[in-house]
Amino acid sequence: MYRPEFFTLEELVHPNIVKSVHPDLCWKLLDPNILIVADEIRRSYGPTVVNDWSWGGGLRGAGLRALDGGFGSIRSMHMCGQALDFHFSKITIHEVYADIMKNHDKWYELGVRRIENPVHTDSVHGGWLHIDTKEQNKGEIYTFNP
Numbered sequence: 001m002y003r004p005e006f007f008t009l010e011e012l013v014h015p016n017i018v019k020s021v022h023p024d025l026c027w028k029l030l031d032p033n034i035l036i037v038a039d040e041i042r043r044s045y046g047p048t049v050v051n052d053w054s055w056g057g058g059l060r061g062a063g064l065r066a067l068d069g070g071f072g073s074i075r076s077m078h079m080c081g082q083a084l085d086f087h088f089s090k091i092t093i094h095e096v097y098a099d100i101m102k103n104h105d106k107w108y109e110l111g112v113r114r115i116e117n118p119v120h121t122d123s124v125h126g127g128w129l130h131i132d133t134k135e136q137n138k139g140e141i142y143t144f145n146p
Helices: 023-028 032-045 093-102 104-110
Strands: 083-088 114-116 129-132 142-144
Touching (some): 032 093, 032 129, 093 114
Antiparallel strands (some): 083 129, 114 129
């Protein structure tokens, strides 16, 4: 089972799940590919936050979401542990998006399959870059609009 080098369980999982499910099971609920991508995102782009609720922040649904979490579509890749919303402090989401698309082969090999168009998320709560591992078009990283 892959455990990320740079992220704790609390950074990747909604508090309702962390508080009610054994940690080993929590890790199993996350797609190993999204964990590998998360580590490479932090390695490549520096300080990166998914959830910050465990140290007093307001982000709790940017990783694996609880069904009773109060937001998000039931069909969201967040609900099945295949999506993360990344928040950056030293680089913009547009720069990260452009770099991922420029280096498509590397990121596809790591597991990136879809990215939400950052135009739709750049002014909301400081902006985030949604990345998930749901295969959309084989061989390509698909940019989608919400």
